[in-house]
Amino acid sequence: MPEAPERHVFVYGTLRRGGRNDINRLSPAPDYVGMGEVRGVLYHLDWYPGLALGGEEAVTVVGEVYRISAELEAILDGIEQIVPGADSEYFKREVEIAVQGRPVTCLLYEINPVHVRERRPMGHGDWIVFHHG
Template sequence: MTAPATRHVFVYGTLRRGDVRDITRLQPAPQFAGMATVAGVLYDLGPYPGLRLGGEGRVTGEVYAISAELEQRLDEIEEVWPQQTGEYSKREVAVQMDGAPAAVGPLCLVYEVNASHLTGRAVIASGDWRRRTPGP
């Protein structure tokens, strides 16, 4: 019997360890793979952030290996399945693992906020939800 396929997820906001939706408290338990960054811009949406991928900025987060069951639970939390609110969409992108050479890390699932939800929202200049201060 083969082991189930494992995917990776990049979490950058309230799913980070120690935050209100701490992914490490979810079941089946994820496996921490390391800190990483991804190209993008982080926005302050009040109680949680939103990430738009691409551009020159870097957003800090944590990478976890997850099971298909946990991926489904994350889809529910981010409201991309079964009820699709349109606030977030699930993408798969390469990340830059901390401490790694210039080569990119694993492909990771990322929940990206829809641009239509960003009107009037401040950019988190640091790219790190834990060090949030609005940008210019």
């Protein structure tokens, strides 16, 4: 059996270390790779944020990059309530994230634009600082 390709995930909200859904408390545990950043817009939805990639108001959004297993990816999909079709609150994307200056292809859960149409951007890209500040 060939080994499954290595997967990485970029987490920017409640899945970050110390967050409500801290990925480090999940099983099977992920491997921390490093801090990463991507250009986008963070929105405050309730007790969690949503990230829209790119855009005119884009800022540098910071998060953590982890190496994950297929089992953990399925658990994350459940937390983010990924469902097929256009109604999902989040969409899974594969994006290049800069991790200490080198690109790493990561899964990222991007907010469905429909859910942030009436929302104002947070104006900066660090959910943990915003939420605990």
